[in-house]
Amino acid sequence: MNRALLLLAVGLGVLAALVFYPREIAPSDAPLTPGPLDGAQDTLAFRFIGNAGIAISDGATTLLTDLPYEPGAHGYMVYEPEAVRPVGEAVAVITHRHTDHFSPALFQARDWFIVGPEEVTLALPSARVLPLLDTVEVGAFRVLPIRTPHSNTEHYSYLVAWRGVRLFFVGDTEDPSALLARADLDVVFITPWLSCIVEDQGATVKAERLVLYHQRPDGSDRMCSGAEVLAQGTGFRLAARD
Numbered sequence: 001m002n003r004a005l006l007l008l009a010v011g012l013g014v015l016a017a018l019v020f021y022p023r024e025i026a027p028s029d030a031p032l033t034p035g036p037l038d039g040a041q042d043t044l045a046f047r048f049i050g051n052a053g054i055a056i057s058d059g060a061t062t063l064l065t066d067l068p069y070e071p072g073a074h075g076y077m078v079y080e081p082e083a084v085r086p087v088g089e090a091v092a093v094i095t096h097r098h099t100d101h102f103s104p105a106l107f108q109a110r111d112w113f114i115v116g117p118e119e120v121t122l123a124l125p126s127a128r129v130l131p132l133l134d135t136v137e138v139g140a141f142r143v144l145p146i147r148t149p150h151s152n153t154e155h156y157s158y159l160v161a162w163r164g165v166r167l168f169f170v171g172d173t174e175d176p177s178a179l180l181a182r183a184d185l186d187v188v189f190i191t192p193w194l195s196c197i198v199e200d201q202g203a204t205v206k207a208e209r210l211v212l213y214h215q216r217p218d219g220s221d222r223m224c225s226g227a228e229v230l231a232q233g234t235g236f237r238l239a240a241r242d
Contacts, residue, residue: 041140044162046187047235049084050077051100052171052214054189055235058162061139062086065093065158065169065189068106073099077217077232081106089113091130091138093160094120095171096153100214115143117154132156148173164241168207170194172214179205186238189213192221199224 047055052066064086071078081103094102094116102120114121115130115138130136136143144159150172157178160167168188170179176198179188185207190198191214198205210227230236 042163042240044165044238044240045235046237048213048230048232050079050232052095052169052189052191053079054169054213055084055086056160056162056167057087058140060088061141062088062090063093063138063141063143063160064090064112066095066101066171067092068103068110069101070099070103070106075216076100076214079232086112089139091115093143093158093169095157095169096120096150096155098151098153098172101172113138115145117156119154146178148178149175162240165238176201176203176205182206187211190225190227191215192223192227195227196222196224 041058041060043058045057049055049067051069053069054065055067056063056065064084067084068081071081090110090112092107092112092114094114096117097119102116104123107114107124113128113130114124115132115136118132121129130138132145134144136145140162142161144161145156146159148155148157148171155171155173157171157173158169159182160169166185168179168182168185170188170190172191174193174197176194179194180198180203183206185205187209188205188207189211190205192212195210195212205225210225212227212229215221215229
């Protein structure tokens, strides 16, 4: 075989591999959180890492909800923990202690700070634990923990405010009352089961946008309330409103 034909064969082989054996979404393909956008921190960037893990950054500070978690725990999503590379000051915002939401070992290997239930933070270095106050201020973010029930855990949902933008992260709670009591929300991150509980109650979430998270990889979740589904590794941006 001459050189031209050999190169053609190799190229076709590579193309076939890409077509018939596509890679999973790889967080390492692109930074998970952006640096300052357009030279100013006027935009908030979101990236869905997996499970209830969302990276939220304005370029100076990155919040990481329910990260790092144990990849594949309880049959939920896998991801590459080493590929999560926050920009600026990084703060993990944890809802509860279950391993599909938090891994102490993975957290200890990072230099992030953390806010979360005492069940999660008690065994961690105190210098890295932010007090769980009524309002926790981190850069331009204001994080408000809201005690909500889930299983036998100390569990918190979170209202997060940033420059006129209001976000709500439900965590794993099965009780929608804290969420339904809020109005004027911009984005709510909601689980499949809570969205169905809301729908079954005939209630309405007062938010501009519902985004589904913590769905099962096999697609077996019941889908309700018209929540938007993000592919793992993708995201969106919001402009400041102040």
